[in-house]
Structure formats: structure tokens, C-alpha cells
Amino acid sequence: MRRAVANTIVMVRKYERMSGRQSWSEEEMAKAVAAVVSGKMGYKLAARTFHIPRSTLQRRASKVRYQQPDDPKPLMGHYRRVFTENQEKDLVGYIKSMEKYFMGVSRRDIRELAFQYAEDNSLNHPFDCNTRMAGEDWVRNFLKRNPELLHRSERDYEPVNFDQFYHFMCQS
Template identity: 45%
Template sequence: MVRNYIRKTDRQRWSSETMERAVAAVVRGVMGCKKASVQFQLPQTTLERYVKKRRTGPNSVIDKTAGKYHCVFTQDQEVELVVYLKDMQKRLFGLTLKELRKLAYQLAVRNGCEHPFNKHTEMAGEDWVHSFMRRHSELSLRKPEATSGARAMGFNRVAVAQFFTLLNKVIIEKKITCERIYNCDETGITVIPKQHSRVIANRGQR
């Protein structure tokens, strides 16, 4: 469904509860379809269709969701996808919107879901990904900081402790004094890309 859809007709503005009361009144013989459509402000042809269904099958329900548009994934599948996105962010490999669209297509194909995704590009549409982000407001697009993955993953208690243990060992073995210790940095060499695509992460998290 398009992300900025503007309704052009008054179709299906009625509620399921109102339709249920009207159908019940017609089935009980209190009034006819024409009178019920006027009194409950319902389209007569729609009311007649539901009355026919109710008379054919007393257990029939009024379902407004049985239309052209439907969700590709179930609620559980979308929750699993959200968990995966958050997990990738924690691992410092946050996905971009394009990568999410490719992943959604692969997920739909693997699970045999009926989908309107583009089979040529093998990606979900932009409308789907915008709707997905809107349904899961805890996700947002964040600009990653300029930190290399190796440096970030290496900065932990075990790695830092091991570094200073080795440093202390070398200083003692080589009898290095403070005047022989220099602070050096890279010059003209970088392992960190300057341009970053925005990735999907928890809202408000750096």
C-alpha cells in the first residue's frame, strides 16, 4: 500500500459493530435492507451481501480486513526481524534500508509468503520498508560514528588487560625507561571510512 495514501471515496467508512447490528435487524425481520441501510447509514449492496452470508451460514463474521492489501509477514515474523536488526546493531553491523529490503525479500521467498516485492531487483519496495519502520517505532535510522569495527570489538576488559600485561612484560624485559617511550599515531592512513550510510538502530541510541 502506498505510504501517503489519500482516501478518494467513502467506501468502508462504516464500522463492523454497526454492520453487525444492521445485519441482525434484517435477519430477525425487524426491517428490510433498504430501511436498515438508511437507518444505520450503510451501503445497501454491502448490507445485502452480508445478510446473504449470514442467512447461508449463521456463524459468518463481518471482516473488513479481507481486502486487497495485507501484511506480507505475520506478527511473529516481523518481531523476529526486529530482533535480528537490533542484534546486528549490537554487533556493529547495522543494516541500511537497502539491506533490509533485500533481507525482507529473501525472508518472504524462504517462508513461501505471498508478496508484491520486485522479483527483478530481489528487494522489498520502499513503501513496505517505510510502513515497517512506522509499525516498529523503536527503530530509527542513525548515522554511525567513525569507529572501525576492529577497534570497537577489541576494546573490552579481557583485551585491554592482556595489552597492558604484555606492555608491562616488554618494559621490564627490555628495561625501557620513560624517556624512550613515544606516543605515535597514524598519519595519512585510515581504516575508517569517511562516508557512512545511515543504519537501522534503536531509537535514541548512539
């Protein structure tokens, strides 16, 4: 989301959600799906009881009935996640390994690692190909999702030869 300020475009750093979509909790959805699948309630009654959209409840219940794997939680808006949860766990593992074998990593190192990981896995990503790094917003949100890395990456460290380490980790 961009905001025009005095003929310049400034990125909004803190997004405030305005939509009421998907305001239900996963726990309530699970209870409603269980009630519908077990036959205790119909779609309409379960949707009203648990304050969940009926169409969403129908879709989730049919997936449970027909044993389809559940899709990852969709994101609101036009932003899409670059990495799956497993890929992010791999990144966290790489970063922890770097900290174990070397002095540590900076935010810049994490941004470079994310770009290189996305390129090596042929993922569609919005990262800057000129600087070959992920954006500042991405790394901030990544560290929010993985708070165990937050306190470590805030410190100043010695420079790390990132390319050698990454290729060493890929070979092992």
C-alpha cells in the first residue's frame, strides 16, 4: 500500500486491516466443521452458532468429508507469501547454523539468504534482482514470525562469507 506525500511515494510501514473478512478463529471453524461432519448441526445452524460464513464452512466441511488436504491459510489482500512454512523453517535452520559456525548474521545477511534461497528453488518472488536481496519489510516480518532470531540479528557481528556458507549447507 502506498501513500503519496508531497509529490513523493512513501511505503506504508504499518498496515491496519479495514476488512471484516476472515474475522473468525480457526478454533471456532474446527468446532463448526466437527459439528457439521458428525451430523449434530446443519450448515446454516452451525454458521450462525459459531459466527462463521456458511460458504466457508461448507467448503471446509467438504474437504474433511472427502479427505482433501487443507490448503494453507490464505492471506488477505494482494500480498502473497514467498516461502511455505517448511521453507521458512529451512531458512531459520540455515540462520541458526550460520550463527553456530560463525559469529552471527545481520539483517542484510538474512535478506541475501532469502533472495538466494528463492532463486535456487525457482520461486516466484518480489525481491530486488539488482541488489539481490529481499526487502526490508520482508525481513522485518520474517523476524516477527520467527522471534527466536530477533534478538540475535539485532547485534553487530563480524562480516560472514555468506556464499561459501550457503553452498556448504546445500552440499551437506
